[in-house]
Amino acid sequence: MKAWIDTHVPDFLHRKWVWIVGLLIVWFALGRIFKGVHTLDIGNSEDTPTTEVLGQFAANIRAARAENPIFVYIFNPFRQGIESFVEVIRAVISDPAPGALIPVIGWFGILAIIGFLVFATSNWRTSLLSMVLIFGCGVLGMWTYSMDTLALTLGAVVLSLAIALPIGIWAGLNDRVMRAVRPVLDLAQILPTLVYLAPLALVFLIGIAASTIATMIYSIPIGIRITAHAIRSLQNGPIEAAESMGSTRWQKLTKVQLPMAKRTIILGVNQTTLAALSFVVIAALIGAPGLGEPVLQALSIRNIGDGVTAGLAVVFLAIMLDRSTTAAVARSNQIPLTGKPLLIRRLSLGAAAIATIVAVMMSRQQLWAAIFPETLNFREPIGDWFDAITEWFTTTFYFLTTSFNEVFTLNILNPIEYLLADAPWYLTIIMISVIAAIIGGRAVAVLSAVLLLLIVWIGLWNDTMITLTQVLIATTIVMVIGVVLGVAAGRNEKFERVLKPFLDAGQTLPAFVYLVPVLALFGPTRFAAIVCGVFYAAPVVVRVVADGVRGVPKEMVEAAISSGSSTTQVVTKVQLPASKKSLLLGANQGLIFVLAVVVIGGLVGAGGLGYLVLQGASKPELQGKGLAAGLAIVLLGIVMDRIAHASARRS
């Protein structure tokens, strides 16, 4: 048979893409014929048997709350423990005791302590930058909000690391543990926060404890993943040497593996911190103090300027935390100082320590150092300035953006949505599975079919396909932007330095800040949702790709140049293929980040699963449907991730 195929089937049919294009044509043709048949479209407020069961389940938990021993003896003490831990930090930096004017330390003291800590762990330049950024939060008129956010973030990070580091190390040492935790990590990272926010508030009440726990659910997986990765990717040489010298397992871990993995583990701390910080606004939805408050307030009165001002304070905090942890990594890799430089360093540390103590004392006694001076508060002018810019931008580009939106919707968005959502559900499942089989193999095809059938069974098929359309398009755009900018940044350090603040801003600026401008430019449309997703996910991909391109050995690039390759050839033939691993990681992260903002899309007209999650959060009678929609997002994420993974392994 095989021989027959080899001789009789024309050569081009051996290529995968030919089959895929053929299938798409068939799919499209069948989709046209059966348009609107068996699409399983249901109304927004219509329940299905599965969602009803889920809703009943939530209602039962609620009714049992008061007497249930699990609440009385486990959840409540746990909640109180977390709350008092965070409250201690808040009492020191943000929340004055009743009747008091300032917390234990005034603003000037906090500035000095941050400067000193960063100086002690990295260098004076980063220390100065950190102080400028923290001072900037005050200039934006957001001092107390910023300190609340800092306190919550620190609390959540410390608690997250206390859990993530041990589990991460264990998972790094033991394959079986890794296999056991991986699905849980997937679930926790893809499940949209808004899905578990209401249930969390149900169990842990509103406020600090619930928001800290919500933050931990999101940031712990990242910590575990990177720690395990750090242990796993160590070279074997030193470990074997330690073994041959008869070290115990404990000695091997503490003397060899952990010190060697330290650099990557600190990267994990860095990522855990940024993840925790990105939670600021979500936390405010369940009554947590911090920068989320002014952001939500600004949204409810459509004061764009004030929202951006608050969002900018989030970005400042993020850059400060990111740069200081990164600089600490860099320092831990340097050769230790000796002789005169060491003496200078010790002396300057001592001087900085004394200056810090003086500053802390002053911040408790002098009013100007205790409360951030009103004369330095530029919240209103900055807000007005942003208002004016946004107004100018949206009115100037409105016609450009709406017409682009129209062309894009008619020629790309709608055709793909017809294919996925308007065709009979069984046709779509068959086609997706066959494509998965061609590019990823039989196993992943079966998995996709089963998970997609599960979505049909839940009853949210049509909404899932509407969301899938947008996620596919957004991820594709993100990858294109990510590769173009990532390659440019990886090849040119100057360009990367210019790009970096924008990447920081894109990744940490809360989406609630730019909802109104996006709406003004694109109206409540699916394209507006895609724009939000791209804005949020592209920076990560740019970073990962840039990192990969930079990691390509210089000799390879130089060899290509000396053999007369053009720049394009160097990029396409050497740098991109050599950084394939980073491209894959980028695609995976891009997808996860796009999925993470599906719910935000629901706020700007995306419909689909994001809207259902929001609806479940604010309509008690449809809570079950919201939970089911969250589940469908996770299933969708797994299907896409596994197909991409399998196809990468094959090629």
Next chain:
Amino acid sequence: MRRNLTKRMAVLPLLAAAGLVLAGCGDSVNDAATETATEEAAVATEEEAATEEAAEVAACGDWAIAMHGWVGYTASAQVVAEVAQDALGCTIEQTQLEEAGVSYDAMEAGSIDVIVEDWGGGRWQEWVDRGAIQEVGTNGNVGLIGMYVPQWMADEYPDITDGTKLNDYADLFQTPETGDKGAWYEGPPGYTTIGEKIIDAYGLNYQVVSTGSEAALIELFTQAADNKTAALGYFYEPQNFLAQVDLARVNFPANDWTDPAEASGLTDYPESPLMKLATTELVESGSPFATLVANFNWTNDDQNMVAADIEGGMTPQEAAQKWIAANKDTVNSWLAGTGASIS
């Protein structure tokens, strides 16, 4: 390792010193603040003792008001909070929070005591049945949901405000989003709606677009009015936006339902008085704050006035104080029975 140790040693004395500083120096701006606060309290007590009336005001206590994310709500809640603090001496916490489920749960758990405006005709019943929440009357605002078009469309096509004739105009509302059907923009996910039922009941050639937020609706209508584009969307009063941009309501036959689940889709939305909710704990506490919450009542115009000031750039506190100063009689009528009043 050694370098690490030296680093740690550098931090330790600092921490110790910082601890000493904080513990040792009792002289801080906070002490001054406490002194002033005590003096003020003393003055206040004297004043209270001086007026017989004030002496009858019972202690108010600490209470929390839920702050929901729309400007009309902010207006109502801020006015209640200001009156409670100034006239009754209550300690009021205002907690930003999602509406409905999350808020009701918070009330059941005792973290929130009052919701000053709830549109969700009875969605809180489950919590009332368990004895956690009580309805404490309407707040005087009357909510009216409906479908709206920009005024220029009503001028150009007089018929368009007759909902039953919407099919004649479906092609005006076509968008790339909805293909050959008209776009029917719905509101935020938490809001009561029977849009899908109306489309079904009349066989309207329209497709629902879920805008997802109040901000989205307002952008939609602002642009429809500014650029003279077509838009058919969900809106509601009281909402200060209706005073800024001219919208015309699309009418359906007179309403005959109260529970949206029972609506046929053939008739329009009802006028619904907006409800105040309080925890059983507050209602039974005997605190004058409970009386204030029960008495609080104002008109849609009142709310819109405060909302307009907030949107115009005042802080919610300033806007609320401005309204209170201009409407002392109304405020005093809310204070009836507490023994307190403002002048």
